[in-house]
Amino acid sequence: MxxxxxxxxxxxxxxxxxxxxxxxxxxxxxxxxxxxxxxxxxxxxxxxxxxxxxxxxxxxxxxxxxxxxxxxxxxxxxxxxxxxxxxxxxxxxxxxxxxxxxxxxxxxxxxxxxxxxxxxxxxxxxxxxxxxxxxxxxxxxVFANKISIFGQRTAVERLAIALIILREKFKIDTIENKVIQIDISRNDLAGIAGIATENVTRLLKDFKSEGIISTTGRIIQILDIMKLIQRSNYVG
CATH class of the missing domain: 2.60.120.10 (Jelly Rolls)
Incomplete structure (x- = not known):
């Protein structure tokens, strides 16, 4: 899909x-x-x-x-x-x-x-x-949308949206039918989502425990995009 x-x-x-x-x-x-x-x-x-x-x-x-x-x-x-x-x-x-x-x-x-x-x-x-x-x-x-939406969103919703966007960005380097790997530091992920780095670390652990993502070092793989979209709580 x-x-x-x-x-x-x-x-x-x-x-x-x-x-x-x-x-x-x-x-x-x-x-x-x-x-x-x-x-x-x-x-x-x-x-x-x-x-x-x-x-x-x-x-x-x-x-x-x-x-x-x-x-x-x-x-x-x-x-x-x-x-x-x-x-x-x-x-x-x-x-x-x-x-x-x-x-x-x-x-x-x-x-x-x-x-x-x-x-x-x-x-x-x-x-x-x-x-x-x-x-x-x-x-x-795009920038107007980001300012409008991120200004009204919780930390978990911001992080979920950031991961969805990054999944699309890193898809360009991924062979078809292979799992997309997001290679990004926690500091940069915090800079994209507009939240503190310690919050990123905590929320990624939550996503991992829910089966939404897996992590290996700085590599993030999204396992359940539907759940991630639900966590973004985005309607638009």
Whole structure:
């Protein structure tokens, strides 16, 4: 059964992959293929809030967390960006500084795309521009939904929703018919759900005792998605 049939995942999920699919082979080669690739280790910062951008980024493999940190360096994770996606295009379009930071959630291979190349393709490909605008609209709706829902939810409901979203994010790296493995630290999971790390640890033990998940180190496997959705108490 598709997750869409039992949980409104589209309210929580967007992707820039469809934007790149709109490019011709020539434009894709110009924007992506000719750029140099750089490896990032887990935890390594890719860009920092407050810096003026000189380009954007394309993830060849790995996952990146998009976050804001407070004065005590406590992170609120806004979103997880997957392989095959673009990131860092907002401040270029707005001609502003980065309003958030990003770092590697796991080992990544990433290309830097100069601002000039991005704007060239944006100007010569109407379909690319149209799809990017659609993604921006979807992204705004996802963030608005997260702010609205998470502000009204209990810790257990927030964690359940976070795990459902992460299951979809990590599915892209999973062979069909294999169990999806969510590889994430408890601190990062707390940053996504917006709850304390000690609460994450306690609630994961509860989920485990209920047969909803299994854990091996930092790896989480969701065994009963229906029960997890019930624990999210989400209607939307």
């Amino acid at each position: 598709s997750l869409d049939a039992i949980f409104p995942i589209k309210n929580w999920y967007f992707s820039t992959q469809s934007v790149l699919d709109s490019l011709s082979e020539e434009d894709y080669a110009f924007l992506i293929s000719r750029q140099e690739k750089q490896k990032y280790k887990k935890g390594e910062v890719i860009y920092k809030e407050g810096v003026f951008p000189s380009g954007l980024f394309f993830i060849h493999y790995g996952k990146v967390k998009k976050y804001k940190a407070d004065q005590n360096d406590k992170e609120q994770i806004l979103y997880i960006i997957n392989k095959g996606e673009l990131m860092g295009y907002h401040p270029i379009l707005a001609e502003e500084r980065y309003t958030d930071s990003t770092s590697a959630l796991q080992s990544c291979l990433i290309s830097f795309i100069p601002k000039e190349d991005f704007l060239t393709i944006l100007n010569r490909s109407p379909l690319f521009s149209k799809r990017l605008l659609k993604v921006l609209s979807n992204e705004l709706a």
